[in-house]
Amino acid sequence: MWVDFCVLIISQYIDIHLRSKPIQTLVPKKINFKENLAALQFVPLFFKKVKNVSPSLFYLNIALRIIDAIIPVAQLWVAKQIIDQIVEQIGSGDKSLDKVLLLVALEFGLAILSDIMNRIINLCDGLLGDKYSNASSVEIIKKTAELNLEQLEDPTFYDKLERARQQTSNRVSLLSNILAQFQDIIVISSLLVGVVLFEPWLLLLLIFSILPTIINEIKFSGTSYSLSRSWTQERRELDYLRYAGASDVTAKEVKLFGLSGYLAKRFEELADKYFNASKKLAIQRSFWGSSFNILGTSAYYVAYLLIIFRTISGILSIGDLSFLSGSFNRLRSKLQGFFIRFTSITESSMYLQDYFEFLALTNSDPPPDQLVQVPKKIMKGFEFRNVGFKYPNTERWVVRNLNFNIGAGEKMAFVGENGAGKTTLIKLLLRYYDPTEGSILLDDVDIKCFDRTSYQQYFGVIFQDFVKFELTLRENIAVGKIEALSDDVVIAEASEKSLADQVIQIVPNGMEQQLGRRFRNGVELSGGQWQKLHWLELI
DSSP: OHHHHHHHHHHHHHHHHTOSSOOOOOOOOOOOHHHHHHGGGGHHHHHHHHHHHOHHHHHHHHHHHHHHHHHHHHHHHHHHHHHHHHHHHHHHTOOOOHHHHHHHHHHHHHHHHHHHHHHHHHHHHHHHHHHHHHHHHHHHHHHHHHSOHHHHTOHHHHHHHHHHHHTTTTHHHHHHHHHHHHHHHHHHHHHHHHHHHHOTTHHHHHHHHHHHHHHHHHHTTTHHHHHHHHTHHHHHHHHHHHHHHSOTTTHHHHHHTTOHHHHHHHHHHHHHHHHHHHHHHHHHHHHHHHHHHHHHHHHHHHHHHHHHHHHHTTSSOHHHHHHHHHHHHHHHHHHHHHHHHHHHHHHHHHHHHHHHHHHTOOOSOOOGGGOBOOOSSOSSEEEEEEEEEOOTTOOOOSEEEEEEEEETTOOOOOOOOTTSSHHHHHHHHTTSSOOSEEEEEETTEEGGGBOHHHHHTTOOOOOTTOOOOOSBHHHHHGGGGGGGTTOHHHHHHHHHHTTTHHHHHHSTTGGGOBBSSSSTTOBOOOHHHHHHHHHGGGO
16 A cells, blocks of 8 residues: 555656656657758858867878879779770770780779878768867866756756757768768869769769759758757656666666656657657658659769760760760769768757857856955855845745844854755755845845855755765765875774765775776765765865
8 A cells, every 4th residue: 555655655756757748749849941051051160170180180180081082083094094005905906905914003002092191081970079079078077067956957058958968969961971071072173063064964964863852851851959959858857767767866766766667657658749740750751752762863864864865976985985974974963972971960050059048058156357356254144135046037926034143163053844944054055046025135245246156166965865975985085175085094084074074985996996886996985975975075
């Protein structure tokens, strides 16, 4: 009976707090082609950041791509020369292979050079991408630390954060796509010059062959991003359900109350909804892509037949046939790939927009030149003056009309029922939140006038839901004063005062012991032992 009651309560809690509306199929807001193009404004800033992580790799990559872009047309030209040379020697009866072998050796050299270039380019792309991925992740972590707690607890902010970080690894492919796009521009330009020199009329058929691809890409422009954006909150819910159903932190409650089936069903229902929406879009893109491709391929073979006809008529040589058909085919493939990649770049740029908009977020703190230095020693203490607070996007006041003083050196306990606002008062005092009305003063100065970071370093706090950092024991000891991480004297004094030295003595690797079962050779501590470590934050 008691277990059933607990399951009911927990299930209701999940329904209320995890999701405020029933699972439903979301219709993504359509992102039009104009909005896609507008997102490209963030590409130069993106490239600037990529260049800054490694200028040498960045410029080497560009130089190699320029060289590699010239190779395709050179290979086609050499192939044309080989065929023409063979036909000429057959007609003249000359059986000498010197010229042919020289041309074959040249084509072989170009093939080897192209392969080497591509491998080095891929290596540069990978190294640059990894370095930028790491750098952007660090940026997100630092930016998150700059923002206020009220921003971090806002669902709209979390959606923006999720979209900013979910594509961190995919920005590696964005980098490669953009660089490949510039490289293809050079390839296309060189191939176009070759085609125009021989048969300018082929350009008309070339336009008809790639037009279906352009139409298809415009038709589905922004659809993947719009689907992903519409499902940001639901994907966060999926991540939470995955964590809640398969985590050592929640394992005891999940097993005790038999919640695994419930959580798995909730996950499956929502995941199926997302899968079906994604599948529908994928099928549409595949169908229309195949249909338009038939038209483009038809245009190519019309051009191919015309080239054959002009060769049979004696207007073009066999070598010209090889060069023009090869050039036309490559041009068509490159142009199709160009527009397909262009759509991919514009969609990825939408995520860049989310990323840079996130980095541009600011808190409500005054500019540095308007801040007051935090007093080195508190003389009078704190004063709550007509303080009232309600959480963002709510109308209920948690506390209101609070007026009291906490003198320097004075001890004070807040006593009240659950939900009375005791923890909220501490968060206001720590400047995790700013009062909705009224003010909090320290030595007659509004605490909003202090630098938030310097002010918060005044305090040592253990919340009832304190975080267990699965770092080394040394790092946990230094959490309250991380700059002293390498200072053995300070670490030893702090651990002795909090009785954490008793924990150090019983773990296998002492101060360097990895804590938590998440990592190899980690040791799990008891609740009391964890508490001794967190008392260090007060020292």
